[in-house]
Amino acid sequence: MLRRGDVLDGVYQIIEEIGAGGTGIIYKAYHLRLGRYVVVKKIKDEVAARINARTEADILKRLKHTYLPQVYDFLEVGGGIYTVIDFIEGQSLDYYIKNGYRVEQKQLLLWAKQLCEALVYLHAQTPPIIHSDIKPQNIMITPQGNVCLIDFNISLDGQGSSQVSGLSAGYAPPEQYPENWPPMMGMGGTPYPMVMPLDARSDIYSLGATFYHLMTGVKPEKSTGPVTPISVRRPPYSQAFVEIVEKMMQPDPNRRYQTAAELLGVLTNIRRLDRTYIRHRRKQHIVTIVFSILMTLSVLVSVTGFLKMGTEQEAQYASLVEQGKAACENGDYESGILLYDQAINLYSTKLPAYYEKLLAYVEQGEYLACVQYGRLIFTNPGLTEAMEADPVGAADLYYMIANAWFEQENYAKAVGYYEEAVLRNSENPDYYRDYAISLARMQQVDEAQQVLSTAKNCGMDNDSVTLVEAELLLAEGDWQQASERFEDVFLTTQNDTTRYQAYLLCARAYRTGGKLDEEIEVLEQARGAVASNRVGAIVSALAQAYVRRAQSAGGNLQADCEKALECYETLKAQGNGSTEMRLNTAFVNQLLHRYEEAEQILTELQAQSPDDYRPYMRLALLYGAIEDEKPQETRDYTAVREMYEKAVAYYEQARIQGVSDEQMQVLETMMQQIIDGGWIG
Amino acid sequence: MTLGQWMFYGGIVSFSVFCIALIIIKIVLASKGKRLKARFDAEYGPEK
Numbered sequence: 176m177l178r179r180g181d182v183l184d185g186v187y188q189i190i191e192e193i194g195a196g197g198t199g200i201i202y203k204a205y206h207l208r209l210g211r212y213v214v215v216k217k218i219k220d221e222v223a224a225r226i227n228a229r230t231e232a233d234i235l236k237r238l239k240h241t242y243l244p245q246v247y248d249f250l251e252v253g254g255g256i257y258t259v260i261d262f263i264e265g266q267s268l269d270y271y272i273k274n275g276y277r278v279e280q281k282q283l284l285l286w287a288k289q290l291c292e293a294l295v296y297l298h299a300q301t302p303p304i305i306h307s308d309i310k311p312q313n314i315m316i317t318p319q320g321n322v323c324l325i326d327f328n329i330s331l332d333g334q335g336s337s338q339v340s341g342l343s344a345g346y347a348p349p350e351q352y353p354e355n356w357p358p359m360m361g362m363g364g365t366p367y368p369m370v371m372p373l374d375a376r377s378d379i380y381s382l383g384a385t386f387y388h389l390m391t392g393v394k395p396e397k398s399t400g401p402v403t404p405i406s407v408r409r410p411p412y413s414q415a416f417v418e419i420v421e422k423m424m425q426p427d428p429n430r431r432y433q434t435a436a437e438l439l440g441v442l443t444n445i446r447r448l449d450r451t452y453i454r455h456r457r458k459q460h461i462v463t464i465v466f467s468i469l470m471t472l473s474v475l476v477s478v479t480g481f482l483k484m485g486t487e488q489e490a491q492y493a494s495l496v497e498q499g500k501a502a503c504e505n506g507d508y509e510s511g512i513l514l515y516d517q518a519i520n521l522y523s524t525k526l527p528a529y530y531e532k533l534l535a536y537v538e539q540g541e542y543l544a545c546v547q548y549g550r551l552i553f554t555n556p557g558l559t560e561a562m563e564a565d566p567v568g569a570a571d572l573y574y575m576i577a578n579a580w581f582e583q584e585n586y587a588k589a590v591g592y593y594e595e596a597v598l599r600n601s602e603n604p605d606y607y608r609d610y611a612i613s614l615a616r617m618q619q620v621d622e623a624q625q626v627l628s629t630a631k632n633c634g635m636d637n638d639s640v641t642l643v644e645a646e647l648l649l650a651e652g653d654w655q656q657a658s659e660r661f662e663d664v665f666l667t668t669q670n671d672t673t674r675y676q677a678y679l680l681c682a683r684a685y686r687t688g689g690k691l692d693e694e695i696e697v698l699e700q701a702r703g704a705v706a707s708n709r710v711g712a713i714v715s716a717l718a719q720a721y722v723r724r725a726q727s728a729g730g731n732l733q734a735d736c737e738k739a740l741e742c743y744e745t746l747k748a749q750g751n752g753s754t755e756m757r758l759n760t761a762f763v764n765q766l767l768h769r770y771e772e773a774e775q776i777l778t779e780l781q782a783q784s785p786d787d788y789r790p791y792m793r794l795a796l797l798y799g800a801i802e803d804e805k806p807q808e809t810r811d812y813t814a815v816r817e818m819y820e821k822a823v824a825y826y827e828q829a830r831i832q833g834v835s836d837e838q839m840q841v842l843e844t845m846m847q848q849i850i851d852g853g854w855i856g
Numbered sequence: 857m858t859l860g861q862w863m864f865y866g867g868i869v870s871f872s873v874f875c876i877a878l879i880i881i882k883i884v885l886a887s888k889g890k891r892l893k894a895r896f897d898a899e900y901g902p903e904k
Contacts, residue, residue, distance in 0.1 A: 281901040413899060446896040446903070455892055459885055466878040470871055477867025483860030491858075 177202055177217070184250050187215050187259060194312065201326065203262060212262040213247060216326070217255050232258075234300065242293040242322050263323045268311035272388055280412050282320070283389065288442050289322045290314065290382055294435035298375045305373050309381035310346040311388060345388075348373075348380035349398040349426050375435055376428040382438075383423025383431075390420065398426065415448035492521045496528050499535070504708045506749035508539045524561040526568035533575035537582065538708070540715050540755040543787075543834060545579035550832050570600035577609065580833075586613045588833050604635035605672075611643040612680075615650040623647055638668040642677060645684070654688035662697075671706040678705065679716060691724040711749055715756060718742035722763060732766065739763045754780060758789055765797050773797055788825035792842055794818040799845050812854045819846050 177200075181189045187204040190212070194201045204215040232249030235258060239245065244261035251257075268286075271278065278286075290309075297304040306313075308326060315323040342351055349355045351373060380398070387395045390410040396402045405420050419441060425431045432438040446452050499514035512535050518528035529552055536545035552558060552572060562569035577592030593610035600606065607630030614623035627635075627643045645660035661681030665674045678701035685693040698717040705713055718739040725735030743760045757776055764773035774797060781790035795818035802810045819842060826839055849855055857865075897903070 280899060284900055445900050449896065451892060452896070455885070455889060459889075462878070462881050462885065466874055466881075469874045470878070473867045473871035473874060475867075476863050477871065480860050480863025480865070480867055484858065484864055485860075487858045487860045 177215075182207070183215060183257060184248075184252055187213065189215065204259075214244070214260050214262050214325075216258045216260065218258070220255070234304070238297075238300070238304075240293055240296045242289045242324055243296070244323055244325055260325070263315040263317060263325060265315050265317045265323075268314040268316065268385065268389060271316070272311055272392065275392070277411075278389060280416060283386065283412070284416065284442060284445065285320075286314075286316075286322045287382070287386060288439060290324060291435050291439035291442060293322075293324045294375070294378055294382070295439060298378070298435055303375065305375065306378050306381070307351070307373055308343055308346075309378055309385055310343045311385055312343075314385065343381075344397045345394045346381045346384040347398065348377045348428070350428060351377060352397075352399050355399060374428070376431050376433060379423050379431050379435065379438055380425075380428075383420050386420050387424060390417075395424070402426075413445075414450060415445050418448060419445065488521055492518050492525060492528070495521070496531055499528070499531055503531075503535050503538060506711060508535050508750065509752070511535050523557060526558075526561060526565055526572060529558075530568065530571045530575060533572065533579070537575060537578050538712065539753040540582070540712070541753045542579040542583045542755065543789075543829070544754070546576060546583075546832060546834070549576035549579070566599040570596040570598075570603065570606070573599065574603075574606055574609075577613075581609060581613055583834075584616075585833070585835060586616045589613045590617065602633055604630050604633055604639060607633065607635060608639040608643055612646045615643070615646040618650055620647055620650055623650070636670070636673075638664050638670060638673045638677070642673070642680060646680065649684050649687060654684045658684040658688070658693075665701070665704070671709065675701070675705045675709040675713070678713065682716060682720065686720070686723070691720065691727055691730070695720045695724065711746055714742045714745055718746075718759060718763075722759070722766070725763075725766060736763050736767050740767075754784060754787065754789065758793055761793055761797070765800060770797065770801055786825055786828070788822045788829055788839075789836075791818045791822035791825060792836070792838060795822055795842055796838070796845065799842075799849070810854060812849050815849065816846070816855055 177183070177189045177192075179189055179191055183189065183204065186207055188207055190203040190205055192200060193203045193214070199216050199218045202215045202217070204213050205211075206213050235246040235249065244263055246258055246260050248259035249257070250259065294306070297306060306324065309324070313324065313326045315325055317323055384395045384398075387393075387405050390412055391405060391408040393408060402424065405424070406417050410417060419438075423431055423438065432441065441448070447456075495514050495518035499511040499518065502508070502514060503511035512532055515528045515532040515535065518525075519532070522528070533545050533549060533552075536542070536548060549572065562572070573592045573596035577589045577596060580586070580589035580592060590610065590613045593606060593613060596603075596606045597610060607626055611623045611626040611630065614620075614626060623643070624647065627640065627647075630643070631640060641660055641664050645657040645664075648654075648660065649657035658681050661677045661684055665677035665681065668674050668677065678697060682694045682697045682701070685691070685697060695717065698713055698720055701713045702710060702717065721735045721739035721742065724730035725732045725739065740760065740763050743756055743763070746756050757780055761773040761776040761780075764770075764776065774794070777790045777794045777797065780787070781794065784790065795815050798815045798818060799812070802812055802815065822839070822842065826834075826836070829836075893903075
């Protein structure tokens, strides 16, 4: 026992005893050489008996931490062991508790974190240093407001694990009390050992108990019995902090924070335990999740809608094409073409609507319009790819244009397009049939034979073969045998298209042979024999046959022209108002000297199609005929010249597209005669 | 307007509405978060 004034080791003069810790007595002393106050701690004899003084000295001297006092010296004097450490200015936490200070939560948290940092440091030593006696008396608060954890010692056993012997009731964890040790440790009446191995969790309990005391002002009960939970005492601190202290003081070490580092992490992020914070975060998560789901659903609905739009658009396209076909079958080509245009607007790169539109032009005899539209299709760069991707569809388009040229009797052009069609689809016998017929009409009999044999190889039906063979006979001048063959076909075939073609070809054979009555007879017969959608074309051919006969030597002009007009009226009633038909109507009226009706029709046509050369050409011819009937002194060919000039201008544009019109030659001749006759300058 | 078009445009519109609503709610929550942070800084001390 040291007294005031004693000098230890010739250096440390004892000033006073300032306390007794779990592991020894503490004195305030004066360092005679350095002239500063230090703390001298005498290790209890029972502890001193078990320690390796040198090793302990080395470990303690090595410790350097902001919140731990510096150990200066380690002495063995008179059989006692002393440690000399920093004298810490300020008051212990015990002082604040006893004086009833209420420490702010912010300050408490700061101290708790600082103490945790000190514990992390101690526990990280090798071997770990367990304080084992954390309590308000052992925590100093410096004048700067920081903590300093004092009064720690270590004692090493042979295994290198730490053992402690400090024990302060209320602050010591249950496992530190001998009565709580497992029975085997005291079996057979042998006394309990003096110490029990402890770990970091014991210090965590003691720290929790210290804060319990600070926060409630009530020292926790001895942990050998039940300890009133801190939450029951309702300290004026946040729920999060109370919960942390409660967890630190769990009787079962496994239910406490397992390391000081873990506790430090929790204290650092204490706001994350706050219920307001948790509610706020939960709200954020719910909002994010709900809106993510809603937005994902929106995207899914939108994508589904987009895909559905595609299928709907395809269905709508198919429906428009079908409606167009139905309209055309009923003779309403105008509506049909409008529907095809709508389909094309939906899918400008799909070929079926283009094909049907071309077919509609051909069926109503608008061959020039068909050719012009075909030209637009083939020069459209947007369709090039579609035609490469769908060669069969492209072949159909070429075939339809070829048919338009065929109907205009421009067989050279037709052959060119049939070749293109065959090139893209060599398996359609219809292409070969019409290709061979075109060649035959160009008197290219050998080539036609060659195409016919190719057609036979790709499965052309017998009726079509007969048609081509008959056409070849016609090319060789044998119109009688040709007409017989055609007749055989239209009487026996089951195919509507073949029957229709056979009638037309047969009529043409009679015409070639100069048998205009038979031609008309065959066409009249055809009128009742072909499918309803083909009747229009037959009636149109019949009207032309009547006009031809009217102009022939054996015809009856008035009666035949009236018959022709009847045919055109029938076509008009069926909704066929094609330019070709109206031009022909005007021409028949002209033949009947009904000039006003003819002029009215042509003027209407000219207004409707101002870029079409044909109304101008017909008007020029009409005005020429009118002037020719006048007395010479009253003739005025000014209007003829005006119409002629316009016709020539627009005809030049049509010629670029391959159009060739014999009537323009007639007009040229007429104009030359007018000029030669000096009727105009 | 076909069903597909309703779905497509409806999806786009609802996505936009949800997007705007989410942005507004996020802004509201962020300002609430700032107030909360100030309160916590006073209560627990400033965050490290």
